[in-house]
Amino acid sequence: MSDQIPGSGQPQEDLEVSQVPPAARAPEPSVATTVLRQIVTGNALISLLAVLLALIVGAILIVAVDPVVQQTAGYFFSRPSDMLQAMWNAASGAYSSLFQGAIYNFGAADFASGIRPLTLTLTFATPLIVAGLGVALSFRVGLFNIGGQAQILTGAVCAGYVGFAFDLPPVIHLIAAIVAGVVGGALVGALVGVLKARTGAHEVIVTIMLNYIVLYLLRFLLRTPGALQAPGGNNPKTPPMKSTAIYPLLLGPNYTLHLGFIVSILATIVVWYLLNRSNLGFQFRAVGENPNAARVAGINVKNIYVWALAISAGLVGLAGVAQVLGTVTSGFGESIDAGVGFDAITVALLGRSRPWGVFAAGLLFGALKAGGFAMQANNSVPIDIILVVQSLIVLFIAAPPLVRAIFRLPQPPGSRKLRTPRPSSKKVVVTR
Amino acid sequence: MKLELRGITKRFGALIANDHIDLVVEPGEIHCLLGENGAGKSTLMNVLYGLYQADDGEILIDDVEQHFAGPGDAMKAGIGMVHQHFMLIPVFTVAENVMLGHEETKFGGRLDLAGARAKVREISERFGFSVDPDALVEDLPVGVQQRVEIIKALSRDAKVLVFDEPTAVLTPQETDELIVIMKQLRDAGTSIVFITHKLREVREVADRITIIRLGKVVGEAEPTATNAELASLMVGRAVDLTVDKGPEKPGAEALVVSNLSVIDARNQLVVNAVSFEVRAGEILAIAGVQGNGQTELTEALLGLQHRVTGEITLDGKSIRNRSVREVLDAGVGFIPEDRQEDGLVAEFTIAENLMLDRSTGAPFIRGGALQRGFIAEFAEKKIGEFDIRAQGIDTLVGKLSGGNQQKVVLARELSRDLRLFVAAQPTRGLDVGSIEFVHTRIVQTRDSGIPVIVVSTELDEVVALADRIAVMYRGGIVGIVPGDTPRETLGLMMAGEVPAGETSQGGAAA
Numbered sequence: 035m036s037d038q039i040p041g042s043g044q045p046q047e048d049l050e051v052s053q054v055p056p057a058a059r060a061p062e063p064s065v066a067t068t069v070l071r072q073i074v075t076g077n078a079l080i081s082l083l084a085v086l087l088a089l090i091v092g093a094i095l096i097v098a099v100d101p102v103v104q105q106t107a108g109y110f111f112s113r114p115s116d117m118l119q120a121m122w123n124a125a126s127g128a129y130s131s132l133f134q135g136a137i138y139n140f141g142a143a144d145f146a147s148g149i150r151p152l153t154l155t156l157t158f159a160t161p162l163i164v165a166g167l168g169v170a171l172s173f174r175v176g177l178f179n180i181g182g183q184a185q186i187l188t189g190a191v192c193a194g195y196v197g198f199a200f201d202l203p204p205v206i207h208l209i210a211a212i213v214a215g216v217v218g219g220a221l222v223g224a225l226v227g228v229l230k231a232r233t234g235a236h237e238v239i240v241t242i243m244l245n246y247i248v249l250y251l252l253r254f255l256l257r258t259p260g261a262l263q264a265p266g267g268n269n270p271k272t273p274p275m276k277s278t279a280i281y282p283l284l285l286g287p288n289y290t291l292h293l294g295f296i297v298s299i300l301a302t303i304v305v306w307y308l309l310n311r312s313n314l315g316f317q318f319r320a321v322g323e324n325p326n327a328a329r330v331a332g333i334n335v336k337n338i339y340v341w342a343l344a345i346s347a348g349l350v351g352l353a354g355v356a357q358v359l360g361t362v363t364s365g366f367g368e369s370i371d372a373g374v375g376f377d378a379i380t381v382a383l384l385g386r387s388r389p390w391g392v393f394a395a396g397l398l399f400g401a402l403k404a405g406g407f408a409m410q411a412n413n414s415v416p417i418d419i420i421l422v423v424q425s426l427i428v429l430f431i432a433a434p435p436l437v438r439a440i441f442r443l444p445q446p447p448g449s450r451k452l453r454t455p456r457p458s459s460k461k462v463v464v465t466r
Numbered sequence: 467m468k469l470e471l472r473g474i475t476k477r478f479g480a481l482i483a484n485d486h487i488d489l490v491v492e493p494g495e496i497h498c499l500l501g502e503n504g505a506g507k508s509t510l511m512n513v514l515y516g517l518y519q520a521d522d523g524e525i526l527i528d529d530v531e532q533h534f535a536g537p538g539d540a541m542k543a544g545i546g547m548v549h550q551h552f553m554l555i556p557v558f559t560v561a562e563n564v565m566l567g568h569e570e571t572k573f574g575g576r577l578d579l580a581g582a583r584a585k586v587r588e589i590s591e592r593f594g595f596s597v598d599p600d601a602l603v604e605d606l607p608v609g610v611q612q613r614v615e616i617i618k619a620l621s622r623d624a625k626v627l628v629f630d631e632p633t634a635v636l637t638p639q640e641t642d643e644l645i646v647i648m649k650q651l652r653d654a655g656t657s658i659v660f661i662t663h664k665l666r667e668v669r670e671v672a673d674r675i676t677i678i679r680l681g682k683v684v685g686e687a688e689p690t691a692t693n694a695e696l697a698s699l700m701v702g703r704a705v706d707l708t709v710d711k712g713p714e715k716p717g718a719e720a721l722v723v724s725n726l727s728v729i730d731a732r733n734q735l736v737v738n739a740v741s742f743e744v745r746a747g748e749i750l751a752i753a754g755v756q757g758n759g760q761t762e763l764t765e766a767l768l769g770l771q772h773r774v775t776g777e778i779t780l781d782g783k784s785i786r787n788r789s790v791r792e793v794l795d796a797g798v799g800f801i802p803e804d805r806q807e808d809g810l811v812a813e814f815t816i817a818e819n820l821m822l823d824r825s826t827g828a829p830f831i832r833g834g835a836l837q838r839g840f841i842a843e844f845a846e847k848k849i850g851e852f853d854i855r856a857q858g859i860d861t862l863v864g865k866l867s868g869g870n871q872q873k874v875v876l877a878r879e880l881s882r883d884l885r886l887f888v889a890a891q892p893t894r895g896l897d898v899g900s901i902e903f904v905h906t907r908i909v910q911t912r913d914s915g916i917p918v919i920v921v922s923t924e925l926d927e928v929v930a931l932a933d934r935i936a937v938m939y940r941g942g943i944v945g946i947v948p949g950d951t952p953r954e955t956l957g958l959m960m961a962g963e964v965p966a967g968e969t970s971q972g973g974a975a976a
Contacts, residue, residue, distance in 0.1 A: 311835055313830075317825055330768070331790075332793075332794045332826075334791065
């Protein structure tokens, strides 16, 4: 046996990987984790500039698709001012609609109706904030939770089922529905965590696949009479929620804003406390920053993965609760997630995975969503432009050097230069 | 082809990895580069191969100065390298690997695999390699994979072949075969640079020997030199590291390790039936060249290795196969050998790092919440006590110097109620002032009646600290000797030779 003992040197990873039982290996930071860490630790200025850049590119697109601009471009060389005027009108008109659709409508008769867009923004922001918090929490532990869709759907189903199938006293019914939604989401996350801890399955693959599994399972249940489908209906849709289970409207029947928004504020506070003040959060962050050091310090990294994914998914499940008990209370179908599961990733990135950053990013995305509809209605700008802007924000956030180059910002201190690969050893160590 | 390096200097920050190194390799000779790990051998060869740019000095081939921007240039100039970790693609065949990087194509962009196969056959016949060009690399034994690397270099008409610690991954039989191959290559006119720290191989194969220590050439030797001569050159003279250390007052046996074996993730037996005991109030130093099982041994003590047989008892209670948490709670303090990877969270503050392994209960945690007042107070106290130079307790540990980082680890581990203290490479990469500080603290720990294990590849450190020295070689303990054993003897033991008249304890594997 002693023949096999290496005389010296680091074990050669790439050749031997196949022999290694996954559970026996220490968690190692992958390239993805390194990238993730860079994104998460980027500074707030970059996020702001990314939004600004995305809006500028968005303006260019709005101008390019505007029919008046295209028309005036035909005689650009005889009267260039027409085209410039049209370009200005297109961009400023669209963004003015965006603002008025998202914050305050200056054309409204009174303050009460003028402020309605803002409440709409907050309503749209509610699921984005809680789901964003969930994804951000997983990022802080060094995990990619891409399964927002599955977790929202599970949360919506569990909360919805309690909401329409049970008869409970008013406040207790609502609490029971919320708890059911959160626990449902958390169980999906815990499943991912257990698979990762026990078998080494990568959470990205597992969460993505669970998106399909839950979606098609839900589709099946929605078409099965006696399961989730409303009795007597032919549509794949559930019965409406009982009035005892829905989030009360905060500002009366004229506004859509519901209690879910207050819940999202509370969730932000709780996540902030969890990450920054609790010992569980301390262990979360330690594992996220350096799983090796965490392991040597006696932290059970695998358990942390399970807990982190469960809490992360529970928060995302809370977004599903907000959808079925707040936004759409008349019964839901398979599209109840409204793409929040994926937008939450963007929100978490934009918020740099900090709880209040995520809160702000959720508000911004809620505003873009609310304003996007107004922009489409008033200026016939396709709402897809908003999606492009959102995607551009992520793109710019994912490439901080690009943003720095455009605004000529200095490199952050402590950033390392790219090094040549070192073929022979893990580190060039010269003692003393 | 004559290869000459003149005044090569390479710095990494403040670290001088190569300090004006001169080296001449004559055509058709095997030139051994001998030195301890971290002496700067690999850095020098990476400069030669174009992977690093030298800060100073020049490379000459047949008296013509060369400038290598990358490995491609070096290859063109006739330099081939056989890396310690093979640069092969496991799922490709031998022929595909050999042609990789300079693929020749036929009409329509089709790969000329037949040509590559013929080349592999031709070279392997010339040297009697018996390598099948169509075998998948992943199916081949390590020794044969190495031959593929050699074929790859030769297929590009390499006139100088650099072997970077080629025997590290080989069995003794494969090593013997490699030595035959190297002699054949030399007789065919190829110059060979052979990097190693194994004395026996050097004497068997070398025509000339250059010894490097701490980035400098410290001498040349003939292959007729004795092991003792080579060892003393390689290990060097004692640097005057004075540690104020009184005689030990050993108490009862605290840590007893018996028949401990560790199988690592690659299914290799890395610690082989090791037995030793450490008494309260003594320092047992574990010496040996890096990679002889010391790392895995300390990991096994801490519960970081999973496949451990034998027994470890601390104060009569078994701590084998316990979780890291349980081992820490049993009173084991640990300084990991790679403090940045295993000891600290760089993005955490000093205060957070000082409580890193105490995040489960009082006094740092009460009711699941961090006790921020206590944490700050504790950190302020430790910064003063351990002389950690930083702006404040909220400074990120990643921004500290190596010495101050190590003081953070030391402060954290020594502030617990210890029953055993394990320090792995405690002064690696530190400046002299920090080394002294760390050494003083280790001796103080011993004097307070705590058993201490110091793992070090630095003989100076071992000699300065140890009350007793266990030397490891190939996973076993060659012998346990008193702390005042002459370093020549230790050097020989590190090469796996059991000196006559020394008591050998534990399972020697060699």
